[in-house]
Amino acid sequence: MRWTVKPKSEQAQVDALAKALNVEDLVAELLLQRGIRTFEEAKQFFRPQLSQLHDPFLMKDMGAAVLRIEQAMGCGENILVYGDYDVDGTTAVALVSSYLESYYPNVATYIPDRYKEGYGVSFQGIDFAEDNEFSLIIALDCGIKAIDKVAYAKEKGIDFIICDHHRPGNEIPAAVAVLDPKREDCSYPYDELCGCGVGFKLIQALGSRNGETIEDLIPYLDLVATAIGADIVPITGENRVLAFWGLKVINSRPRAGFQAIINQLKKQTLTITDVVFVIAPRINAAGRMEHGQHAVNLLKVTDLPQAEKFAAEIENYNTDRRSLDQEIAQEALLQIQENEEQDGCTSVVYKATWHKGVIGIVASRLIETYYRPTLVFTKSGEKLAASARSVKGFDVYKALEGCAETIEQFGGHKYAAGLTLLEENYEAFKAKFEEVVSQTIDPKLLTPEILIDAQISLEEVTPKLLRIIKQFEPFGPGNPSPVFMAENLKDNGYAKGVGQDESHLKMAVTQNGTPPIGCIGFNLGNKLEIVTNEEPFSAVFALDENEWQGNVSLQLKIKDIRP
Structure with missing residues (x-):
């Protein structure tokens, strides 16, 4: 993971917005990062009104x-x-x-x-x-x-x-x-x-x-x-x-x-x-x-x-879909490994019998393992059909435009597209797509990035901060859930792997003697050694609520850990 801390706003802007809204500097900073600079813009952000819809x-x-x-x-x-x-x-x-x-x-x-x-x-x-x-x-x-x-x-x-x-x-x-x-x-x-x-x-x-x-x-x-x-x-x-x-x-x-x-x-x-x-x-x-x-x-x-x-x-269809996409994803991963194409900038896989309905999901799953623009093809009538998925920051639709001579038709967005081509053009398309992507992608985009809103201390992590952040919802592209980083953390001695195969990490952290705060890190069980070797570590996290037997407590949802 690449950790990228967003540049800080000018202090004068932070001070002005914090004063206008009567909030902490940290909240003002989070709002400025979302393009909110005035009391009126903040009011529209926190209290969206139907009157704001356009004619x-x-x-x-x-x-x-x-x-x-x-x-x-x-x-x-x-x-x-x-x-x-x-x-x-x-x-x-x-x-x-x-x-x-x-x-x-x-x-x-x-x-x-x-x-x-x-x-x-x-x-x-x-x-x-x-x-x-x-x-x-x-x-x-x-x-x-x-x-x-x-x-x-x-x-x-x-x-x-x-x-x-x-x-x-x-x-x-x-x-x-x-x-x-x-x-x-x-x-x-x-x-x-x-x-x-x-x-x-x-x-x-x-x-x-x-x-x-x-x-x-x-x-x-x-x-x-x-x-x-x-x-x-x-x-x-x-x-x-x-x-x-x-x-x-x-x-x-x-x-x-x-x-x-x-x-x-x-x-x-x-x-x-x-x-x-x-x-x-x-x-x-x-x-x-x-x-x-x-x-x-x-x-x-x-x-x-x-x-x-x-x-x-529909629940039955969804259960069938889930088992099918997991099965095909395993086959596709094996195909990438057997073809020894792990070193390229793209993943392009094909099997005639793969279910057309799940190839988009499979493409997303492959990106979790090989983080790069990905296409999954199957047979559809006389032609081949594919779903394309991209990595953050790379326009896969534009890349497909660069391969237009090998494609029958295509359409979609920056990060997701669909296309059809003739079977005899598959190898030519595959080579062209790798060529276009390798010539146009910034190599750093092939490593997943965590964008960090601010570096903070654990003393700033309070129920009040969580209450304010919940008012930033609904989250999504353009308004992601705020992500923080803290350094010099220590586990309180009870860190452990949890879940199936102990693939998740559960712990509580302190910083310079602060009371421990509970943490959950999904799919971070492999980081247990970093946490338990008694050396301080850094973590990237979002604020979250943990509900257990009717009790609700603040917890950190860990995204990554470094020594």
């Missing part, structure tokens, strides 16, 4: 989208709400379709089959729309590159409204409206919305024409918060407001589908981390193992007993 009509083509939907409703047209099979796509489809259905009956949903149709808008989906007399398709979390598909639909008399958040190509599809804040010709003030977020802006615009206020749309924000967490978009600006209020809905009056999942857990209050690691994988499992429509059904059902039945089915 949806600032998004290019929003007016055209609203008019086309109103025209469809006025003329009795059939509307097909179409979305990708991941969490962002299925939540977006559930959100827009259920909103439209509250006004208008002729609405149906369509999620493409991951295996038969692949990612995004498909010709098969358009044929389905034609066969069932749909004249308007609203595409969510996909479509920004579907130029040929939109043209094909137009020939059949079917209009498209595209709501996407992926980077456009050189050409924009000839749809009735293309809502995408990443369009270069779109001046919307915030361009980091997820697909479900763009869908929410659409219903916000429709609602404003029906005399609804933003308060009327609060029940839909549980879906938006889930998509924001799952799609790993920055939790800044408008996303912070949407996630903050969405979590309130999840914790106070969740829809039946979420309630059914929550009922299986033992937690009272869910954080964005719980949404990412508990709710999102279950929603995703439907599209990975069976079909994304199962997730939409769960998210739209209003009857709790029925929701619990759907949730139990």
Whole structure:
């Protein structure tokens, strides 16, 4: 691990903000690192208000989208709400379709089959729309590159409204409206919305024409918060407001589908981390193992007993998914070792029989062992399909652009992408990808980095500090949970390995005679010797709460340890 301490802010700025907010210098420093410089900015950060959301009509083509939907409703047209099979796509489809259905009956949903149709808008989906007399398709979390598909639909008399958040190509599809804040010709003030977020802006615009206020749309924000967490978009600006209020809905009056999942857990209050690691994988499992429509059904059902039945089915998919991705990850690791390619800058692996639904998860698992841009390929019909994952600071999407001559099609983000290619091009792609990455990556990015907000003493670690930090939530990209470093620590003599194979580290630390503070270090059992040899050590940690038999105490969540 590389430890990087963030540069300190100017003392005058720290003093001014600490005085304005009546907080300690440390809290002022943490806020300055998050771009908060004034009392007013701090107030918006700690108390996100729905009034901070932007006017949806600032998004290019929003007016055209609203008019086309109103025209469809006025003329009795059939509307097909179409979305990708991941969490962002299925939540977006559930959100827009259920909103439209509250006004208008002729609405149906369509999620493409991951295996038969692949990612995004498909010709098969358009044929389905034609066969069932749909004249308007609203595409969510996909479509920004579907130029040929939109043209094909137009020939059949079917209009498209595209709501996407992926980077456009050189050409924009000839749809009735293309809502995408990443369009270069779109001046919307915030361009980091997820697909479900763009869908929410659409219903916000429709609602404003029906005399609804933003308060009327609060029940839909549980879906938006889930998509924001799952799609790993920055939790800044408008996303912070949407996630903050969405979590309130999840914790106070969740829809039946979420309630059914929550009922299986033992937690009272869910954080964005719980949404990412508990709710999102279950929603995703439907599209990975069976079909994304199962997730939409769960998210739209209003009857709790029925929701619990759907949730139990999805729990089974998730269990199957978990064992499958672990099995494939082991095979992929073995392949890297046998091919003796550990010394390169990339990991690219392929097996025809690997399950397409879990290759993205497997790519993320491989990065835990070999920290470098990674692609996992499998056979998909006549072609090969891959999921790409990257390391912090490296744009894998740009790297794929550099390999375009060997790829059939690709799309995605800086850190995650998908692609297809012809089997005969696999070796050429693999060599080209290694060449592009090795020429463009900063070698230090191949070592994982821990960004440290501040070096502190254990005396500063107090329940009050933890209470303030909890108000920084929801955490995520752009607003990570604060990370600290402390030096000259000593174990109080009771450090031990815990858990299966004693792979985790449990201890209590003191510093210059301070009272011991409990610590847990997940997957740090191999650091036990550093802690127990009676020499002082340094640690990087976040503040955490430990709940045990009804008692709650402050603890340090250790991220790394050094002599």
